[in-house]
Amino acid sequence: MSVPQPPEPIPGARLLFSLDPAVSHLNHGSFGAVPIGVQRAQQRLRDEMESNPLRFFTQGLVDRIAHTRRHLATFLGADPEGTALVGNTTTGVAVVLQSLGLRPGDEILSTDHEYGAVTLSIQRECRRTGAESRVAAIPLAATDAEIVDAVRAALRPGRTRLLVVDQLTSATARLFPVAAIVGVAREHGVPVLVDAAHVPGMLSATVASVGADFWVGNLHKWGYAPRGTAALVVAPQWRDRIEPLVVSWEQEAGFPARLEWQATLDYTSWLAAPAGLFTLRSLGVDRVRAHNAALAAYAQRVVGDALGVAPARLPDPGGPEVAMRIIPLPRGLATTIEAARELQQRIAERLAAEVAVMSWNGEGWLRLCGQVYNSPDEYERLAVRLPPLLAQR
Missing domain, CATH: 3.90.1150.170 (Aspartate Aminotransferase, domain 1)
Incomplete structure (x- = not known):
């Protein structure tokens, strides 16, 4: 060969x-690696912030974040009203986990290809709530049909409160048939969180085509955005239940603003993210x-x-x-x-x-x-x- x-x-x-x-x-x-033009765009935003911090944070910043969110969501093929910007994929996962209201007897199902930090987050939430974590083994050489069958066999309707599955795995670089997996889980009444950390910019599949209850992906890897830029997309029936890890002044505004606004967070990475997509489109x-x-x-x-x-x-x-x-x-x-x-x-x-x-x-x-x-x-x-x-x- x-x-x-x-x-x-x-x-x-x-x-x-x-x-x-x-x-x-x-x-x-x-x-990832941030293009020079994107670095400069972020630096200009930092210069603006430091020239007058009070004006930067209090005059129109929430609207600027919302405008950026709409731009990024459109690129991802996601509903802008169901999308929230977060720091990274693991942050988005943690938000979803703590919003579920898990109790003893509930379980979270994932696979043995899951990213290590996400596994740790699942284990912590289970310790905190008394829920159980279970892992489905997926052979590295499994076909798409075999992957779907393995997930189907591992689901326990009535107990499995969430299925966490990678769209593209980190450790094994394997693309999973997430749309088919979501379909199987929906048949059993199990919501799905898709870990799409590597998807934005690399893969052409849209968020809408996946159809998951929760989808979270980084734009600072293959989307050329500054680090600390990710998108959490939530299906309509879950949006009112999503709570931020830290409460701040946009709490009463609901999702997604309550999730995005974290007081003195450096928002320049998010605001500069469209420059990364501009670079990608230019190439x-x-x-x-x-x-x-x-x-x-x-x-x-x-x-x-x-x-x-x-x-x-x-x-x-x-x-x-x-x-x-x-x-x-x-x-x-x-x-x-x-x-x-x-x-x-x-x-x-x-x-x-x-x-x-x-x-x-x-x-x-x-x-x-x-x-x-x-x-x-x-x-x-x-x-x-x-x-x-x-x-x-």
């Missing part, structure tokens, strides 16, 4: 970012998506070959737009979270390459991302230098 060809670079895209050129930044999925949304997915596929194959991984053992992400891929590491490496973090740091220090190293189900995995500022030679260089490093156990 031939190695997939890397995509043609998008001219000038690398120059839009202020990333250190001495480092290969191959892990866009963790914290061409479809063009960026196709480039990044093709580059990630090339990276997976080149590095996988260097590590001696047969093409058949390279996990398929489950969709053509996914711009993250994982590669199994040699047996015995990164089998715990601590070991994965240590190896990731060692790769960064010795190879000048920022990657993600994951520990999932007792095995170590290397996750690589494709982004417009990356070039094929960065992955080729990693492929040459990584095997000797891994051999130094």
Whole structure:
């Protein structure tokens, strides 16, 4: 089987970012990268804020946030009146969990692909309320139909108060058939929270097409927004029940304003987020998506070959737009979270390459991302230098 060809670079895209050129930044999925133009837009907003803080916070800021929310919701294909801006996906998850009114005997169902911080949030809410957390195991190579069947089998109508499922998993870079999962859960009367942390900007699927009760995704990863920008979308029947983690002066305004207004929060990241979408549109949304997915596929194959991984053992992400891929590491490496973090740091220090190293189900995995500022030679260089490093156990 031939190695997939890397995509043609998008001219000038690398120059839009202020990333250190001495480092290969191959892990866009963790914290993203903010284009220079977006950084400057946010700085202008900060300058405005600091020139007269009282005027900035008291004269029209709520309306400016609402205008920004409508802009971002339209891009996501979501109802602007059912969308609230929050700091990140895990914040949105925490808001939903504490708004459910869980009691002893209730349960929250998630999968073993769930992001670690979300799992911790579920466990904390269960400890606080006496509810139970259950996890459905989904094999990495499961087909869409098998994923749906596994979720169906794990649901317990009458007890399962919430199903939490990733649209695109973080640790395993796997696209889940969330619309079908939502349909199955609805048949059993179970509301669904979709963790879409990596979706905005990367995938073309709209929020409306998913149909979940709750959907939350970051715009500061693949949407080029400043960090601390995410959207929580809530179905109409749940909006009156959504409460902020901290009460502030817009509490009586209802959802979404009561969730967004957090007094002296730095709102400049939200207000500058449309500049990120402008950058994405300027490059061409479809063009960026196709480039990044093709580059990630090339990276997976080149590095996988260097590590001696047969093409058949390279996990398929489950969709053509996914711009993250994982590669199994040699047996015995990164089998715990601590070991994965240590190896990731060692790769960064010795190879000048920022990657993600994951520990999932007792095995170590290397996750690589494709982004417009990356070039094929960065992955080729990693492929040459990584095997000797891994051999130094």
